[in-house]
Amino acid sequence: MKEFADIVGAANVLTGEEDMAPHLRDWTGQWQGSARAVLLPGNTEEVAAVVKAADALDVPIIVQSGNTSVSGGSVPDEAGDGIVLSLKRMTRIRAIDPAARTATVDAGLVIEMLQDAVAEHGLDYPLMFGARGSAMIGGALATNAGGSNVLRYGNARDLCLGIEAVLPSGEIVHGLTGLRKDNTGYDLKNLLIGSEGTLGIITGAVLKLVPTPRVRSTAFLALPQVEGALDILNRLQDVSGGLVEAFEYMPGPMVEAIREHDPSLRAPLERTAECGILVELASTRPADAEEDETGEVALQRIMLSEIEALMEEGQIEDGFFATSEQQRRDLWRLREAVLESIVARGPFRVLDAALPLSGVPDFLRRAGDVAEAAGLQPLVVGHLGDGNIHYSLSARDGGSWDEGRADAATGELLDILADMKGSYSAEHGIGRVKTGTLAKRKDPAQLEAMRTIRQALDPGGRLGRGVLLS
Amino acid sequence: MKEFADIVGAANVLTGEEDMAPHLRDWTGQWQGSARAVLLPGNTEEVAAVVKAADALDVPIIVQSGNTSVSGGSVPDEAGDGIVLSLKRMTRIRAIDPAARTATVDAGLVIEMLQDAVAEHGLDYPLMFGARGSAMIGGALATNAGGSNVLRYGNARDLCLGIEAVLPSGEIVHGLTGLRKDNTGYDLKNLLIGSEGTLGIITGAVLKLVPTPRVRSTAFLALPQVEGALDILNRLQDVSGGLVEAFEYMPGPMVEAIREHDPSLRAPLERTAECGILVELASTRPADAEEDETGEVALQRIMLSEIEALMEEGQIEDGFFATSEQQRRDLWRLREAVLESIVARGPFRVLDAALPLSGVPDFLRRAGDVAEAAGLQPLVVGHLGDGNIHYSLSARDGGSWDEGRADAATGELLDILADMKGSYSAEHGIGRVKTGTLAKRKDPAQLEAMRTIRQALDPGGRLGRGVLLS
Missing domain, CATH: 3.30.70.2740 (Alpha-Beta Plaits)
Incomplete structure (x- = not known):
């Protein structure tokens, strides 16, 4: 480990069992690996030097950022011959450009930290999922994380303008340009995003920011059946000019299971909806935030009018409209209690x-x-x-x-x-959990192309061994 | 050529000088190549069979769709040993799904044909550039075309949910899924999009559609200097809830050159603006299309109010607001006359x-x-x-x-x-024109990775010889 200590400093090479432990297992408890050391480089140049040294020494590398994966892709396998490269010391916000609405950050920055930092500029990084308090930008990009606001703002891929990364060769891709358009060759940015640490190590990114909405309108709708949901979404999009931020499916049995697990959570409707939808609109328009003489907010009026029309048509049976921030939070608490209710x-x-x-x-x-x-x-x-x-x-x-x-x-x-031409991993990635499924079910031409690309960029197979393609 | 005639039919193998001519030169007249034949396959399976035959016979292939490239990437080089594979017989709209707002099409479909076909569903494919009357979907994707509405709807890449393509091996990538989320392995879709026909032949695509706006508001603004433009854009986005479709820079000397070339075009403002901006908002909201008692449309009022405030602050000097569809068209005619005015x-x-x-x-x-x-x-x-x-x-x-x-x-x-970390090809691609610039100026790590990927996927170098990487 001396070669690595020379690069990152002895204090940043963890080898003790206790120090390494949190880096060797995933939070679900499903995956427990081992490693010779956990390295904590402090900057991109150190990451590149580590990758080059690992190449020379023939040592495999698992990249780790927040270690919140649900697919086991952020922990090493059991062979114990490799190193974990943790990005957790690389937490800088390198720049925020409020006019261009971009942030340039290190890959080890926790998502929520970025969200807090840009909020003072009236901006948001709108990647919204449960683990955002510990998940880091690098992992979000490496796995192309999604969440509940993808409908409006896109996933991690869509919110990224450029990346800096270290290739398996140890060369640094300098792509922190913040360009909205750039057709100079192959799209390496999108190839690395979603490659789960197997084609390169993302060390930095330029991210899109969006203006914080002035007003939101949130409701829980009961539909007689899910068949009508897409039409309702389209109509709400059109009457609002595309302001739907979330359109979450929460059928009756799911709501009941949540309330069974946590009876303190209130059911939004008296009668359980066969097909429940949690819908939220958000707007930056000052006029949408104005209250009329009855105290009703304009954005809520827009949504309510359309929903009343849909109720008259029989497409919606019932609806609960959050009229306070507390009621809105309660609806989202219900949504966010899903996973633990199932686990329980x-x-x-x-x-x-x-x-x-x-x-x-x-x-x-x-x-x-x-x-x-x-x-x-x-x-x-x-x-x-x-x-x-x-x-x-x-x-x-x-x-x-x-x-x-x-x-x-x-x-x-x-x-x-x-x-049905569906996907078996919409947002969770392949990791270690689904390598078998991928190998069995991926379109053969695509699987072969993926293997060819990985082999070409990482002939030694040193990055992310056993992840994505086994 | 018998092998190829057996695949596509003798009538679809062009070898006569006159028949081939339009396929061997580009519209700018800068590029004139030669070929043994122009093949017109009728479907994806024929494309795949042609690629396999070409592989066996060691014949290079140039893919061509609308042949409207400005970078010479759609015509063959002068060696004359290869074939042109034209997609122009593959013009089917395979499916339109109005509820999901997607269209599945052949790569040889002309963009405007798609736009016309989806208009009857109240939808649009919002890729908006001059050549859309002859440019085809395949070329738009292969070059990641942009245009004037990218600000709102994204470029060809962003508007594509999935592709079908033939790899250099002749294998077919079956990716016409229409999924909004799919994290099952590397992003081959985005690797092929923008690869200018060098990594595969895009034969079909699932495209995003957007609702046709009910109302637009268009203006030409005079700013004292370009420095304030970004702030003005952000403010118009925020007061409208993100409805800006176009924000086009047209400084004084450009407007003067256009009017010199075509005096029938009217200058929008009496005094030439140091920094002119053509701005357009578009909305699907019924309320935005409503007229008040003075006949003013709500969307126009929203824009006008903000611009009045900006004028009081001295950020805008003057403005012309289109109050009829004719006035709007005149503004856009001015914008669209740019290229010919420069050429003249x-x-x-x-x-x-x-x-x-x-x-x-x-x-x-x-x-x-x-x-x-x-x-x-x-x-x-x-x-x-x-x-x-x-x-x-x-x-x-x-x-x-x-x-x-x-x-x-x-x-x-x-x-x-x-x-300044800028791009020398924002939307026109590399083609044959900029291979030298790319080789000289691309980040070395990225250039090397691009070469590695191309070599791995097309070891014979048969697709797009001399295009993108020379």
Whole structure:
């Protein structure tokens, strides 16, 4: 380890069991690896020097930032011959340009830290998901993280204007340009984004920022069936001029499971909705934030008018409108309690599915049939505006759990997805969890091209061994 | 050619001089190549079979769709040993999904044909540039085309959800999924988009559509200097909730050159603006299209109010507001007459520059100094909201033109761009025109990675010989 200590400094080479422990396991407890050391480089040049040294010494590298992956891609395998390269000392905000609405940051910056820092400029980095208090920019880009605001602002990929990265060769890609347009050759930025640390180590990024909305309007809608949801989304987009930030699917059984787990959370509607939708609009328009003589906010009026029309048409059965920030928070608390509610029920399988938007109702019907036949309880939540459905299977109330039956049902769901041209990893990536699924189900031409590219850029296979392509 | 005739049919193999001619030269007249034949496959399977046959026979291929490139990437070189593969028979709209707001199309479909076809669903494919009446989807994607609406809707890359393509191996990438989220491995879609026909042949695509606006508000603004433009753009975005579709830079000398070329075009303002901006907002909100008692449209009122405030602050000197569709068209005719006005003046050099948004004023000042010192007339137009500046140099009125001096000045502009981390090809690509510039000026790590990827995917170098990387 002397070569590495010379680069990053002895204090930044962790080798003790206790020091290394948090870097060797993932938070889900599913993945526990080992390593010769955890290195904490302080800047991009040190990362490049580490990669070059590792190349010379034939040492494999796992890149790690916030270690919040749900797919095991941020921890090493069990061989113990490699190093973990942690970005957690690289936390600088290098620049904020309020006029251009961009921030240039180190890859080890925690997402929420960036959000706090740009808020004082009236700006936001609108990547919104549960782990944002510990997830870092580097990991968000390496896995192309999504979340609940993708519908409006795009995913991590869409919010990135440029990256700095270290290639497996140890060469530095200098791409922190902040350009909105640049057609000078292949799109290496997007190739590295989403490559899960296997084609290069993202060390910095220029990120798009958006103006903080002045006003939001949030509601929970009950639809007679999911079939009408896409039309409702389109109509809300059109009457608002594209202001829908979130359009989250929360069907009745999911809401019930949440309330069972945490009875302090209030159900938004008296009668459980067959198809519940949490919808939020947000606007920067001053006029949209104005109150009329009755105290009603203009943006809420726009949404309410359309929803009233939809109720008259029978497309919406009921609706609850948050009229205070507290009520809005309560609706989002319900949404954010989904994962722990599912976990609390015991063992489960979850599919991070994406469908073409029009295919969602058909998928839900077919998947429901599979769950029914397997005697399992489906618990479903989704970013409906993106066609992204998180589909969980757990034991029925009072029912038993059978691993084999759960695996068989999951396989059937994957077959349905394949049949419908869906994705089995909408936003969670492949990591270590889904390498087998990828190898089995990816379009052969694409799989072959992926292997060819990885082999060409990293002939020694030193970056992210066992991640993405095994 | 028998092998190829067996695949596409003898009638679809052009070998006569006259038949081939339009496929061997580009519309600018700068590039004239030769080929053994022009093949017109009718579907993706035929394209794949042609690529496999070409591989077996060691025949290079140039892909061509609308042949409207400004960079020479769509015509063959002069060796005459290869084939041109034209997509012009592949013109199907495979599907339109109005609810999901997507269209699935063949790569040989002309952009305007798609726009016409989706208009009846109240939708648009908002890629807006001069050549859209002959440019095809395949070429737009292969070159990641841009235009005047990128600010609002993104470029060809951003508007594409999935592609079908034939790799240099002849294998077909089946990626026509229409998914909004899909993190299953490397982003091959974005690698192929913008690769200018060198890594694969795009044969089909799923494209995003957007709702046709109900109302537009268009104005020509005179600013005392370009420095304030970005702030004005941000303020118009915020008061409208992000509705700015175009924010085009048209400084005084450019407007004068246009009117000199075509005196029938009216100047929008009495006094020529030092910094002119053509701005357009567009909205789907019914309320934005409503007229008040004076006949003023709500969207226009929103824009006008903010511009009045900016005039009081001295940030805007004057403004002309289109109050009829005819006036709006006249403003856009002025914008669209830019290229022919420059061409009409005689020889010129043009730089397709992109800068970080905040860097534009500094670039214009420095570039102006170069033009001044070289005794050349700069004529400038730009998509200011994207930091994209088309910077032309031509002879001064009554002045002489010197190729050497023009080249030297262009080189200085490229040096300034490099110094400012700008791009020398914001939207026009590399083609054959800029391979030398790319080889000289691209970040070495990126250039090396590009070469590695091309070599790995197309070891025989059969696709797009001499294009992008020479």
